[in-house]
Amino acid sequence: xxxxxxxxxxxxxxTTLERMLKAGHFAxxxxxxxxxxxxxxxxxxxxxxxxxxxxxxxxxxxxxxxVRISSIAAGAILVQEGLExxxxxxxxxxxxxxxxxxxxxxxxxxxxxxxxLTGDHQIFGNHPTAKHVFDIDSIQLVQMVADMRxxxxxxxxxxxxxxxxxxxxxxxxxxxxxxxxxxxxxxxKKINAGANFIQTQLVYDVPAFxxxxxxxxxxxxxxxxxxxxxxxxxxxxxxxxYMKNNVPxxxxxxxxxxxxxxxxxxEPWFGKKNAEMTKEEKRARSKARREEGxxxxxxxxxxxxxxxxxxxxxxxxxxxxKAVKPIVEGAGLYPRxxx
Amino acid sequence: xxxxxxxxxxxxxxxxxxxxKVLVVGCGTCVTVCFAGGDREAQILASSLxxxxxxxxxPMEVTDVTVQRQCEWEYLxxxxxxxxxxDIILSIGCGIGVQAIAEHFPDCWVVPGLNxxxxxxxxxxxxxxxxxxxxxxxxxxxTGGICPVARCSKSLLNGPCGGSEDGHCEIDPDVPCAxxxxxxxxxxxxxxxxxxxxxxxxxxxxxHDGGPRKIVREDLMLETEEAEA
Ligand code: SF4
Ligand code: SF4
Numbered sequence: 001x002x003x004x005x006x007x008x009x010x011x012x013x014x015t016t017l018e019r020m021l022k023a024g025h026f027a028x029x030x031x032x033x034x035x036x037x038x039x040x041x042x043x044x045x046x047x048x049x050x051x052x053x054x055x056x057x058x059x060x061x062x063x064x065x066x067v068r069i070s071s072i073a074a075g076a077i078l079v080q081e082g083l084e085x086x087x088x089x090x091x092x093x094x095x096x097x098x099x100x101x102x103x104x105x106x107x108x109x110x111x112x113x114x115x116x117l118t119g120d121h122q123i124f125g126n127h128p129t130a131k132h133v134f135d136i137d138s139i140q141l142v143q144m145v146a147d148m149r150x151x152x153x154x155x156x157x158x159x160x161x162x163x164x165x166x167x168x169x170x171x172x173x174x175x176x177x178x179x180x181x182x183x184x185x186x187x188x189k190k191i192n193a194g195a196n197f198i199q200t201q202l203v204y205d206v207p208a209f210x211x212x213x214x215x216x217x218x219x220x221x222x223x224x225x226x227x228x229x230x231x232x233x234x235x236x237x238x239x240x241x242y243m244k245n246n247v248p249x250x251x252x253x254x255x256x257x258x259x260x261x262x263x264x265x266x267e268p269w270f271g272k273k274n275a276e277m278t279k280e281e282k283r284a285r286s287k288a289r290r291e292e293g294x295x296x297x298x299x300x301x302x303x304x305x306x307x308x309x310x311x312x313x314x315x316x317x318x319x320x321x322k323a324v325k326p327i328v329e330g331a332g333l334y335p336r337x338x339x
Numbered sequence: 340x341x342x343x344x345x346x347x348x349x350x351x352x353x354x355x356x357x358x359x360k361v362l363v364v365g366c367g368t369c370v371t372v373c374f375a376g377g378d379r380e381a382q383i384l385a386s387s388l389x390x391x392x393x394x395x396x397x398p399m400e401v402t403d404v405t406v407q408r409q410c411e412w413e414y415l416x417x418x419x420x421x422x423x424x425x426d427i428i429l430s431i432g433c434g435i436g437v438q439a440i441a442e443h444f445p446d447c448w449v450v451p452g453l454n455x456x457x458x459x460x461x462x463x464x465x466x467x468x469x470x471x472x473x474x475x476x477x478x479x480x481x482t483g484g485i486c487p488v489a490r491c492s493k494s495l496l497n498g499p500c501g502g503s504e505d506g507h508c509e510i511d512p513d514v515p516c517a518x519x520x521x522x523x524x525x526x527x528x529x530x531x532x533x534x535x536x537x538x539x540x541x542x543x544x545x546x547h548d549g550g551p552r553k554i555v556r557e558d559l560m561l562e563t564e565e566a567e568a
Contacts (some may be wrong), residue, residue, distance in 0.1 A: 091493070096540065118500040121492055121510045132493070136540045139497040143537065155540065174501030179522045185535060186498045193537055201501055248504035 012149070012196060013168040015112045016084045017056040019339035020312075021197065021226040026305060027312025028333050029086060029199065029228055030054035030324050032078075034069035043074050047081045049321040053328045054083075055336060056113050058199070058314070061088040065125025072106045079110040086170065087111050090119025095135035096144065096155050103145065107165035114167040115199060116141040139193045142171050146194025171195035173227075175212040176205065177249030184215040190225075197226045199314040202243070204252040206303045213307050222309030229304050232316040233323045234293040235286075237261040256296055264288030294323055298330035305331075340369040340460065341433045342467045343376060343453040348387065354450040355427055358399065361388060362425035363452070364418065364440065365405030366432035373467055376431030376453050378405040384431065384452060409436025415443045422447050458489075475545030475552060481533055483524035488541075490517035496538040498522075 008014040011022065020027045030050045035042045050057050057078060059071040075085035087106055089099060103114070118138040122130045136144065136155075144155045145167050152164045171190040175183050187198065203209045209229065216222050234240045234252075237260035244252040264270050267288065269281035277285070301313050313331075317323040328334045345351075355361055363385045371377030385403040392399040404421050406414040409432035415422075422428060422440070428449040430437040440449045457469035472489040478496070479486060488494045492510045499518030502509025508516045525531050543549065 118493060118495065121502070123510050134493045134495070135543065137493070137495040137497050138500075139537055140540045144540070172501065177499070177501045178503045178505060178516070179499065179519055182498060182522055182531075182534070185531075189497060189535065189537055248502045248509055 008166065013112050013166050015056065015168045016339060017086070017113055017197065018168045020055045020337065023337070023339050025337045025339065026333065027056075027226070027228055028054050028328055028336065029056045029058060029312065029314045030321070031058040031060065031314070031316045031318055032074065032321060033060055033063060033318040034071070034074045036066060036068050038069065040069070040073075040077055043069065043077045044081055046321045047078055047083050050324055051081070051083055052336065053324050053334065054315070055312075056084045056086040058086045058088055058115060058316075060318075061090045061117070061119070062093060062125070063088075063120075063318075065092065065120050065122045065127070067126060072102055072109070072111065075106060075111045076109045084113065085111050086113040086115050088115045088117055089141065090117045091134050091136055091138060091141055092119030092122060092132050095133050099136075099141065100144070100148070100154060103148070103165050103167070107163075107167070112166070112168060113170065114145060115170040115172065116145065116195075117172050138171060139189050142169055142190055142193040142195050145169050150194070168196050169194055170197040170199060172201070173198050174201040174249040175203070176208055176251060177201065183212060184219055184221065187216065188219060188221055191221055195225055197228060197311075199228045200230045201249050202230045202232045202247075202316060203304065204240075204243075204250065204256055204300065206300065206307075208251065209304070210307050213309050217309050222311075226311035227309060228312040228314040229310050230314045230316055231297055231300050231304070231327075232318075233290070233297040233320065233327060234260055235320070236289045236293075237263075259296055260289060260292055263292035290323070294326050294330065297323075297327050301327070301331040301333075340372060340458070341435070341455060342373050342457050342459045342469075343370050343433050343455045344373075345375055345380065345384070345431070345453055346451070348391075351384075351429065351450075351452050352388070352391065354452075355388070355399075355429060357397065358425075358427040360424065360426045361385075361399055361401045361429055362421055362427070363388070363401065363403040363429045363431060364409065364422075364436075365403065366409040366430075366436050367405055367407040368409075370431065370433055370436075370453065371405075373461070376433070376436075381405050381431055384429070388429075409433075410439050412439070412443055415439060419444070472546070474541075474543070475549075476542060478538075478541075481538065482521045483528060483530065483533075485517060485521045485524060487517050487521065490515075490520070496541060498534055 011018050032046050059074040061071040071087045075087045078085040116138050122132050146169050147153055149166045152160045173187045237257050240252045240257045240260050243250045264285055304310055315324055363381045365376050365378050365381030381403040385401045388401045404418050408414050422444050428447050429452045430440050430449050431452040434455040437451045458471045459467050459469040462468045469489050474488050492508050503516040503519055506519045508514040
C-alpha cells in the first residue's frame with residue numbers, strides 16, 4: 001500500500017454524505033429498490049431519477065426478505081453511473097465471514113457508505129422455509145466494520161496486512177417502535193458501537209418523533225452522530241392505513257390520512273365508487289393522490305427540519321423513485337450543495 | 340424438557356411400509372409429560388396401526404412397550420427380546436431415543452414416530468413453548484432469566500429489532516417479543532443498565548456450529564480396570 005492510498009484529508013472516509021454532514025448542510029439520501037431479476041438496466045434507469053437529488057443512495061439487501069440483485073452488485077452499477085451508493089447489509093443472510101468478505105469486495109469496487117441492519121425475518125419474504133443466519137446482530141455489525149476501519153482488524157482480531165476497508169458507517173433507528181423507552185438507549189448503543197450516521201424508520205408522527213429527539217438531545221446523542229430522519233411519500237389513504245396498522249413502529253396520524261382521503265376533492269370523480277369510474281377518472285384520482293402524497297412528504301420534511309438534532313432526511317420512495325425529484329425540489333433542498 | 344409431537348399417521352405408515360411385526364416403543368420421561376410418546380400414546384398408536392392395517396387387507400402384528408428412559412442403555416437392555424422379535428421398531432421417544440435404539444441394537448431397523456421440536460415447558464395446559472436452544476454458553480445472567488437466543492426470532496443479543504410491537508414479535512402476533520420481556524423484567528428489577536453494555540459477538544463454537552458436542556467428566560468416569568471387572 002502506498003502512503004496515501006487511504007488518505008482521507010481529515011475525513012473518516014470522505015464520502016459526499018460525510019462531507020455534506022460535516023459541512024453542516026442538511027443531507028438528503030434516497031433509496032433504490034433492486035429488481036427481482038438480473039435486469040441491471042433497471043437500476044441504471046432508477047439511478048438516473050435520483051442523480052443530483054440525493055447525496056447518497058441506499059441499496060437494499062434482499063429487502064423484506066425477497067431475493068433481488070444484491071446491494072453490492074447494485075452499488076457497483078451506481079458507482080459506474082456516478083452516484084454514491086449506501087450499501088445496506090443485514091445480518092439475516094450472512095455470517096461474519098461472508099459479511100467481511102463482501103465488504104472487502106464492496107470497498108475494492110468503490111463503495112464507501114454502509115448501512116448496518118438487523119434484517120427482516122425471512123418469514124415475510126419469498127423463501128420462508130430458508131434457514132437464517134443472525135451470527136451477529138446489527139450493533140455487533142456496526143462495531144465490526146468500525147473496527148475494520150479504525151483498528152484495522154478483522155472481527156477475530158487479526159490485523160489487516162494490506163488496505164483496510166474504510167466505510168462511513170450507518171445504522172438504523174426505529175424511534176417509535178416498542179419498547180418505546182428503550183429506543184434512545186438502543187440508539188446510544190449503536191453510536192457507541194461506531195455509527196457515524198443514522199437513518200430512521202419512516203416518520204409520519206412528527207410530535208412523537210420530536211419527543212424521541214428531546215431524549216436524544218438530553219443524552220447528547222445528536223452530537224455524536226448524524227441523524228437522518230426517514231420520510232416517504234404515500235400513494236393513497238389506504239397505504240397510510242395499511243402502514244399504520246401493519247408496520248411496527250409506524251404511526252400515521254389521522255390528519256395525514258384525512259389529507260390523503262381528501263385528495264381531489266371537488267373533482268367530478270371525487271367520492272365515486274371504483275365500479276362507477278372511467279379509466280381516465282381512475283388515472284386522475286391516482287394522480288391527485290400521488291400529488292398530495294408528495295406534498296405531505298414535503299410538509300413533513302419542512303417540519304422535521306425544524307427539530308434540533310435532525311441532520312438530514314432519508315427519502316424512501318421505493319418503486320416510486322420518480323417522486324424524489326419533486327420532493328427534494330419542493331422541500332427547498334435542490335440544488336444539492338457541492339462539497 | 341424435550342418437547343415433541345407425533346408425526347402424521349400417514350407418514351408413520353409410510354415409514355413402516357409392509358413390515359409384518361411392528362414394535363412401538365414409548366418413553367416414560369419427557370415425551371410422556373408432553374403427551375406425545377408415553378405408554379398411553381404407544382398403546383393408542385399401536386392399536387390405530389393394527390386397525391388401519393386390517394382395514395387395508397394386510398393385517399400387521401403391532402405390539403407396544405414403554406421404557407422409563409429410551410436414552411439410557413440400561414433401560415433399553417430390558418426390551419432386548421421384544422426388539423429382536425420385531426421387523427421394525429417405531430420409536431416414539433425423542434430423536435435421542437430413536438438414535439439410542441439404533442446404536443444399541445445395530446441389527447434392528449428403527450424409525451421415528453415423533454418430530455422432536457424443542458426444549459421447553461408447558462406454559463399452560465395444552466400449550467408448550469420453547470425456552471432454550473442449548474447454545475452451550477448461557478447468557479441468562481445478563482437478560483434476567485429470559486433467553487434471547489431461543490426466544491428472540493433473530494437471536495439478537497443487544498436489544499430489540501425494529502419489529503417489536505405491543506409486546507409481540509414481528510413474525511407473529513402470537514409470539515411474545517423476547518426483548519420486550521427482557522426489557523420489562525430488567526426494568527422491574529432496576530437493572531436496565533445491563534442492556535446498555537454492548538454484548539460482543541457470541542462464540543457459537545459451543546453451540547452446534549462447533550460440531551457435535553460432547554462432555555467428558557473424568558471425575559465420573561469408571562477406572563478402566565473397574566469398568567472391565
Ligand atoms: S443462552 Fe443458551 S443455554 Fe442459556 S437458555 Fe439460551 S440457548 Fe439455552
Ligand atoms: S420483534 Fe423481538 S423477538 Fe422478534 S426478532 Fe425482533 S427483537 Fe427478536
